[in-house]
Amino acid sequence: MSTTAIAPGATPCRNCPLRRKPLFLPFSDRELSFMEAFKVGELVVGPNVMLLEEGQGSAHLFTVLRGLGIRSTMLENGRRQVINFLFPGDFVGLQAGLAGEMRHSVESTTPMVLCVFNRADLWTLFREEPERAYDLTWIAAVEEHFLGETIASLGQRDAIERLAWALLRIHERLSSVGLSEEGKVPMPWRQQDLADALGLSLVHTNKTIRRLREIGLAHWSAGTLSIDRERLAALALTDPDRPRRRPLI
Amino acid sequence: MSTTAIAPGATPCRNCPLRRKPLFLPFSDRELSFMEAFKVGELVVGPNVMLLEEGQGSAHLFTVLRGLGIRSTMLENGRRQVINFLFPGDFVGLQAGLAGEMRHSVESTTPMVLCVFNRADLWTLFREEPERAYDLTWIAAVEEHFLGETIASLGQRDAIERLAWALLRIHERLSSVGLSEEGKVPMPWRQQDLADALGLSLVHTNKTIRRLREIGLAHWSAGTLSIDRERLAALALTDPDRPRRRPLI
DNA sequence: CGTGTCGTTGAATCCAGTCAAGTGTGGTGG
DNA sequence: CCACCACACTTGACTGGATTCAACGACACG
Numbered sequence A, B: 001m002s003t004t005a006i007a008p009g010a011t012p013c014r015n016c017p018l019r020r021k022p023l024f025l026p027f028s029d030r031e032l033s034f035m036e037a038f039k040v041g042e043l044v045v046g047p048n049v050m051l052l053e054e055g056q057g058s059a060h061l062f063t064v065l066r067g068l069g070i071r072s073t074m075l076e077n078g079r080r081q082v083i084n085f086l087f088p089g090d091f092v093g094l095q096a097g098l099a100g101e102m103r104h105s106v107e108s109t110t111p112m113v114l115c116v117f118n119r120a121d122l123w124t125l126f127r128e129e130p131e132r133a134y135d136l137t138w139i140a141a142v143e144e145h146f147l148g149e150t151i152a153s154l155g156q157r158d159a160i161e162r163l164a165w166a167l168l169r170i171h172e173r174l175s176s177v178g179l180s181e182e183g184k185v186p187m188p189w190r191q192q193d194l195a196d197a198l199g200l201s202l203v204h205t206n207k208t209i210r211r212l213r214e215i216g217l218a219h220w221s222a223g224t225l226s227i228d229r230e231r232l233a234a235l236a237l238t239d240p241d242r243p244r245r246r247p248l249i
Numbered sequence C: 001c002g003t004g005t006c007g008t009t010g011a012a013t014c015c016a017g018t019c020a021a022g023t024g025t026g027g028t029g030g
Numbered sequence D: 001c002c003a004c005c006a007c008a009c010t011t012g013a014c015t016g017g018a019t020t021c022a023a024c025g026a027c028a029c030g
Helices: A029-038 A094-099 A121-128 A130-156 A159-176 A191-198 A202-214 A229-236 B029-038 B094-099 B121-128 B130-156 B159-176 B191-198 B202-214 B229-236
Strands: A004-006 A039-045 A050-052 A060-066 A069-074 A080-086 A105-108 A112-118 A184-186 A218-221 A224-227 B004-006 B039-045 B050-052 B060-066 B069-074 B080-086 B105-108 B112-118 B184-186 B218-221 B224-227
Touching (some): A039 A060, A069 B130, A080 A130, A080 A191, A094 A130, A112 A121, A121 A130, A121 B130, A130 A159, A130 B069, A130 B080, A130 B094, A130 B121, A130 B130, A159 A184, A159 A191, A159 A224, A159 A229, A191 A202, B039 B060, B080 B130, B080 B191, B094 B130, B112 B121, B121 B130, B130 B159, B159 B184, B159 B202, B159 B224, B159 B229, B191 B202
Antiparallel strands (some): A004 A039, A060 A112, A069 A080, A069 A105, A218 A224, B004 B039, B039 B112, B050 B105, B060 B112, B069 B080, B069 B105, B184 B224, B218 B224
């Protein structure tokens, strides 16, 4: 069911975040040639494939081109925490790229296509392409912000607020990468995944989702999610129009 | 009671993380001269001073030279989440430095001394000092890892495990920057701060700390903390000797 | 057609939050 | 000097949200 293949010298990463925003803008010729040089290949995997495993080193960094995934860690007591979900445009493996070992696992949920880079090329990037390096750090800082927001949710919101916040965030993120159709977005993860992400039990997650459906705030079935954005945001106590990405310098 | 002062051209940051680890190693002459150039001044503040405020822009980045602080955000429902505690060697404001606006507040707990940088110099850093830029990104990646660990704690550990984990982590961190004396480290934060960091109520935090004291795992009083490291680690379900920082590339 | 996975639902239990009151300490001003 | 207040820390009692246990239905798959 799951296949992996690296296709060296494949087409350049038009969706790659290793450049200035906004997403989906075409690269310049100079950028294209650079990406070609830095890129090692393209990784195509089926669903439910472990891309990076906790505790192991990796010679590669990845950029998600297509598909959705999960970044998670296992605690010493055997419980699983989903750190975040992976969307197209996400960068994966910087930590391992810098520190040399993975502290978390990365696995695909849907089939995925990833852009593969050589870890060893990272230093070259910083030396010869300061703009790219700057963008990379910017991505890390944005990522850090999102993790901070997650911490706030796990620490200070109750179950229904957490669910509202998570579904809203996922819906926004998928819409921003063009995966929304008539307000519906793909939602391929299991309830167990969402429960592990929000620090809730599977049972309570299920019942809370039911509550959201009953009051008409979110419908999630058959791998598809549709929401009442305004009212969900009110419940999540989050300003949905809060600015996220500002101009650099 | 609280004073702030910027002293331009002060002594270079011997404790600054903008360089390769380990901490406390002296800078090379080249590094020193660079730090002198990049550094704008030194910020000295009293306890309980708001250094950066949520929603505001800042022209500066900081490095903690001395003292302890708090990084926190306010949720829309008025509840506070402490993202993390600040120790000597921490870098503050990268997110604002890149995104232009703070999404969280930073305040001092004890008197602090910080190294001040110009946000606008960040791009110069990337262009002219790729090594420093690399180190900066490495710091961001390490920070990201710690936030991931916090997420796992808030999501998957119960109250006593969270406390054990937090006290262990704080003790380790303070020891690593040389603030330990005979196993005792300063612990200037309030129980309310720790509660807000761990997503627990003040009352329950208090009672859990009491439990830890009664079974002899941690003593925290009068701003001083001492722990039984081995048994606390066993309770926190964390391997205390897990390697944290590996060689670069 | 058995098997496994995921989703769903009910009941009982318990951990953690809330409410409320009390202690101790340091600072302030009469 | 002492009354008073502000603040952090304690402690007990009650409540409730979330977990756990358990069972069942739907569906895909070999």
